[in-house]
Amino acid sequence: MSTMLRPTGAKRIAFFVVSDILLSFITLYGAYLLRFNFDIPTKFLDPFCTVAITLIALKIVFIYAFKNYRVIWRFYGLPEGKKLVYALFGAYAAMSLIYVALPDLFAPFPRSVIIIDLILSIIFLGGLRLLKRLIFGFGSHHANVQPTLIVGISPNTANLIKSALEGSIPYYPVAVVSLQPKNRHMIGSTVQNLKIIGTEHLGETVREREITAAIIDGELPNEDFRQAYQLLSEAGIKEIKRSALLADGAETITPLSVEELLARHPKDLDTATIGAFIENKTVLITGGGGSIGSEIALQCRRFGAARLVLIDNSEYNLYQVGEKLPEAALHLCSITERETLNAIFSSERPDIVIHAAAFKHVPLCEANPHAAVMNNVIGSRTLIDCAIGHDVPKIVIISTDKAVRPTNVMGATKRVVELYAQNVDPKNSEIVSVRFGNVLGSSGSVIPKFKSQIESGGPITITHPDITRYFMLISEACQLVLQAAAIARGGELFILDMGQPVQIRTLAETMIRLYATRPVEIVYTGLRPGEKLYEELLIDESERKTAFESIMIARSTAYPIDELRNDIDALAQTENVVEGLRRIVPEFAHAKNT
Numbered sequence: 001m002s003t004m005l006r007p008t009g010a011k012r013i014a015f016f017v018v019s020d021i022l023l024s025f026i027t028l029y030g031a032y033l034l035r036f037n038f039d040i041p042t043k044f045l046d047p048f049c050t051v052a053i054t055l056i057a058l059k060i061v062f063i064y065a066f067k068n069y070r071v072i073w074r075f076y077g078l079p080e081g082k083k084l085v086y087a088l089f090g091a092y093a094a095m096s097l098i099y100v101a102l103p104d105l106f107a108p109f110p111r112s113v114i115i116i117d118l119i120l121s122i123i124f125l126g127g128l129r130l131l132k133r134l135i136f137g138f139g140s141h142h143a144n145v146q147p148t149l150i151v152g153i154s155p156n157t158a159n160l161i162k163s164a165l166e167g168s169i170p171y172y173p174v175a176v177v178s179l180q181p182k183n184r185h186m187i188g189s190t191v192q193n194l195k196i197i198g199t200e201h202l203g204e205t206v207r208e209r210e211i212t213a214a215i216i217d218g219e220l221p222n223e224d225f226r227q228a229y230q231l232l233s234e235a236g237i238k239e240i241k242r243s244a245l246l247a248d249g250a251e252t253i254t255p256l257s258v259e260e261l262l263a264r265h266p267k268d269l270d271t272a273t274i275g276a277f278i279e280n281k282t283v284l285i286t287g288g289g290g291s292i293g294s295e296i297a298l299q300c301r302r303f304g305a306a307r308l309v310l311i312d313n314s315e316y317n318l319y320q321v322g323e324k325l326p327e328a329a330l331h332l333c334s335i336t337e338r339e340t341l342n343a344i345f346s347s348e349r350p351d352i353v354i355h356a357a358a359f360k361h362v363p364l365c366e367a368n369p370h371a372a373v374m375n376n377v378i379g380s381r382t383l384i385d386c387a388i389g390h391d392v393p394k395i396v397i398i399s400t401d402k403a404v405r406p407t408n409v410m411g412a413t414k415r416v417v418e419l420y421a422q423n424v425d426p427k428n429s430e431i432v433s434v435r436f437g438n439v440l441g442s443s444g445s446v447i448p449k450f451k452s453q454i455e456s457g458g459p460i461t462i463t464h465p466d467i468t469r470y471f472m473l474i475s476e477a478c479q480l481v482l483q484a485a486a487i488a489r490g491g492e493l494f495i496l497d498m499g500q501p502v503q504i505r506t507l508a509e510t511m512i513r514l515y516a517t518r519p520v521e522i523v524y525t526g527l528r529p530g531e532k533l534y535e536e537l538l539i540d541e542s543e544r545k546t547a548f549e550s551i552m553i554a555r556s557t558a559y560p561i562d563e564l565r566n567d568i569d570a571l572a573q574t575e576n577v578v579e580g581l582r583r584i585v586p587e588f589a590h591a592k593n594t
Contacts, residue, residue, distance in 0.1 A: 013069045017060060019128055024056045027120035031113045047106050051113075054106075055095050059121070062091040068129075070194075079147075079209055084126055092118045146239065147209050149202075150194070151177045151228045152217030157191055160215065160243050171241075171253070174209050177202060177231075179224045199231055206235045213239040215253060226261055233513065240514075258447060258511050259440045262471045262502060268548040269479055271303075277352075277486035279304035284350035284392075286335050286383060287357030288328075289317025292398060292439060295478045296354055297325055303482070309348045311335065311357065335379035338386065345390040352485070353387045355380060356398045358414065365410035366529040369577035376413035378572055381420055384431065391428040396485045397421045399435040401470060401498070401535040407591035408530025412581040416568065418493055419584065423559045430490030435554070437470030437498045437535055439477045446504060450511050458520035460508045463527045467505075468534045470498035484551050493554040494546075501534060529592055559584075 028051070032040050063069060066087040068080060092114055099106055099114075148171040150160060157176065164173045176196045178187055187198045197205055205211065214232045216225060225242075232240050241253045242260070283300045287293035288310025294317075297308055308328040312318040315332055322330050329348065333340045335357050358376050359365050365372035380397070387395045399418050402411030421431045440447055446469075453460045472480075477496065484494040505522065512520045527533070544553040564584070571580035582588045 016069055016129075020060060020063065020125055021056055023124045023128065024059055024121065025052055027124050028052050028055065028113070028117050030120055031117035032110075034116050035110050035113050044108055044110065047109060051106050051109060054098065055091070055117070058091040058094050059088065062087040062094070063125075066090075081126055081130070084129065085122055088118060088121050088125070146213040147172050147174045147211045149173070149175055149177055149205070149211055149214040149232070149237070150191075150217070151179065151214055151232065152220040152224065153178055153180070153183045153186060153191070153196070154217050154219040156219055156243065157217060160217070161191060161194055171213060171215060173215075174211060175205055177228075179220070179228055202231055203235045206237060212237060213241070216240065216242045216256070218243045229256070229261055238513075256514055258507065258514060259473060261510065262440060262507075263473045263476065268550050269476075270483055270548065271479075273486045274299075274479065274482045275303045277303075278482065280306045281351040282307040282309065282348060283352045283354065284309040284311065284344070284348060285354045285356060286311045287355075287398075288312050288330075289314050289319075289321045290356060291474060292478065293354075293356035294321040294324070295474050296356060296481065297321060297328065299475070299478050299482060301325060301327075307348070309344070309350060311341075311344065313357075334375070335383045336374060338382050341383060341386045342389070345386055345392070349390070350387075350392055352394045352396065353383070353392050354396045354398070354481070354485070355383055357383075358398070360400070360410060362402070362408045362410050362530050363528045365413070366408060369409045372409050372413050373571055373577055373581075376410070377416050377420075377568060380417040381568060384421060384424060388424070388427050388429050388431075393429060394485060394488070395421075395426075395429050395431045396481065396488075397431065397433040398481065399433045399493075401435060401437040403435060404535070405587045405589065406585060407532040407589055409577065409581065409590075410530070412585050412588045412590075415585045415588070416571075416581065419557060419559050420564060420568070422491060422493060422556050423561045423564060425561065426490055430488060432485060432488035432490065432492045432494060434481045434484050434494045434496065436472060436477050436480070436496035438472070439474040440471055446507070447511070450508055451515060454511060454515050454520055457518065458516075459523040460512070460520060461523050461525050462504055462508055463525055463531060464533060465505050465524055466503070466533055467527075467531075468501040468503050470501050470535060472496070472498055480550055483548065484546075487546060487548075487551070491556060493556065495552045495554050497550045497552065527591070530590070532591055 029048075032044065032048070036044070063084065066083045068084050068087060096114060099109065099111070148164070150157060150173050153176060161173050161176075164171050173194055176191050176194050178184065178196050178198055184198070186196045189196055214237045216228045216232075220228065229240060240256050242256050244252050244254050278300050283297075283305045285293050285297050285300075285308070288297055289312035293310070293312070297310060300308060308325060309331065310318065310321060310325070310328050311331045311333060312321075313332070313334045318330050318332055322328060331340075331344055333344075335341065335355075357379065359372050384395060384397070397417060400411065400414050402408065403415040403418055404411075406412040406415055418433050418435070421433045424431065438445060450460050480496050484496070488494070508522055512522075546553060567580075567584045571577070571584065574580040578588075578590050582590070
């Protein structure tokens with residue numbers, strides 16, 4: 001029974017066609033009554049049926065031609081009302097032409113009836129269509145339903161439109177926008193009675209239909225997703241959502257997130273290669289409680305690691321990751337503790353070591369340079385030496401784009417670690433480094449900071465209007481790290497393709513548009529100590545390609561290992577950390593920005 005009562009496009013059209021026929025008979029007869037002061041002469045009733053059939057047929061044809069039967073009843077509004085009026089004017093104009101051409105067919109016929117019936121038809125046919133909107137307009141959310149664009153065409157598009165037509169989602173779709181070139185041939189046709197338009201007609205459609213919302217098909221490729229958001233923003237659409245397919249096959253609408261707009265979604269991710277590398281291995285991860293280390297741990301569990309060993313010097317972080325990975329062995333210690341590390345390596349005997357532990361916050365490292373050196377350089381050297389000493393087959397060092405022509409202490413310390421990993425005698429181990437930029441949502445990332453500032457009403461603080469950064473989803477970055485490690489043969493410095501750099505000001509403006517419920521100001525505070533306007537991923541233009549487009553190999557930098565060891569020892573003892581770092585990393589140009 002519920003299925004029979006469920007609204008569909010066919011039922012809606014049938015209802016309005018029948019209603020229009022009945023109401024048109026009533027309005028036409030009413031027009032005759034008004035014309036003859038409620039006393040219609042018999043001779044005028046003889047051609048009444050001919051007049052009625054002709055006029056009603058014209059009205060149905062014109063209303064259909066103006067697509068008024070496609071409109072969902074509860075969403076009927078002023079734009080649709082205008083189209084109904086145009087359709088009725090067209091029908092009565094056609095009736096007048098037929099009367100002029102064939103006057104005997106309708107004789108005798110009072111011509112003023114056409115004007116009276118037109119007015120009555122606008123009132124009654126329009127009133128019927130506005131009735132449900134008027135009823136729901138008092139205290140119901142349906143009154144606030146917005147005319148909406150569906151952006152993108154996929155196998156789920158028809159289901160999304162159907163959900164809207166059946167009232168499952170509170171949006172009123174008026175058109176479908178085609179983005180992909182392969183769908184250009186569909187422009188001008190319809191999906192579920194909605195016309196498909198090209199991007200060249202987007203602005204015009206938005207203005208004509210007073211569209212204020214859009215739903216982006218969640219199945220779109222990532223490049224199309226970003227393009228859709230850009231086009232919709234430029235067209236003046238304020239509310240942009242995305243569709244998502246639930247496990248039961250139903251469509252749902254979710255808010256658009258900035259992470260989705262910045263996500264890279266590398267196409268060459270090879271889960272089989274990663275699985276073969278990780279499966280049945282014991283994996284030790286330093287910084288295992290941090291955002292990157294914990295995500296790598298989760299990925300390793302997913303790919304079938306036999307055992308996970310997590311090291312972190314933060315009790316809280318280690319506790320948190322332990323809640324997610326109760327099977328993992330948790331070790332609370334610093335990577336500078338050689339004896340403790342040796343004991344862990346002896347007992348756990350890892351097959352893979354992934355070194356993610358580091359002090360990463362640029363201003364804090366600037367304020368505490370000696371601590372940054374001890375943790376990032378001395379701790380990393382200690383960790384690498386212990387792993388080599390215990391014949392760990394694979395050692396993976398997580399590096400950063402800030403190590404390229406560094407302008408701050410943090411970046412310089414990470415460059416020192418890259419040099420050590422490239423030049424130390426690996427003996428029975430394979431040592432590789434993987435360099436990438438910012439990961440979305442990591443501790444210290446601008447995105448959670450901006451969200452917090454928006455929630456508190458602003459302002460959003462940015463150091464410089466022209467500052468840019470690379471971004472990648474943390475899950476994607478960690479998978480690519482594992483993929484790079486899987487193909488490594490030792491000594492490589494891998495560079496992850498981070499896509500195009502993102503202007504932080506544009507990122508802030510996008511987040512304000514997505515999350516703010518009131519105006520939020522952007523304030524520029526000036527570059528912080530050690531901060532530079534843009535980051536790089538290569539020291540020079542020379543790199544080797546791998547089998548995967550998302551992973552490249554940078555040229556190695558030779559540094560005699562005994563000399564490097566001595567320079568690192570001197571760095572740990574010096575009072576002038578910046579000069580000590582510059583001795584090892586000659587391209588280090590310290591930017592104080594004070």
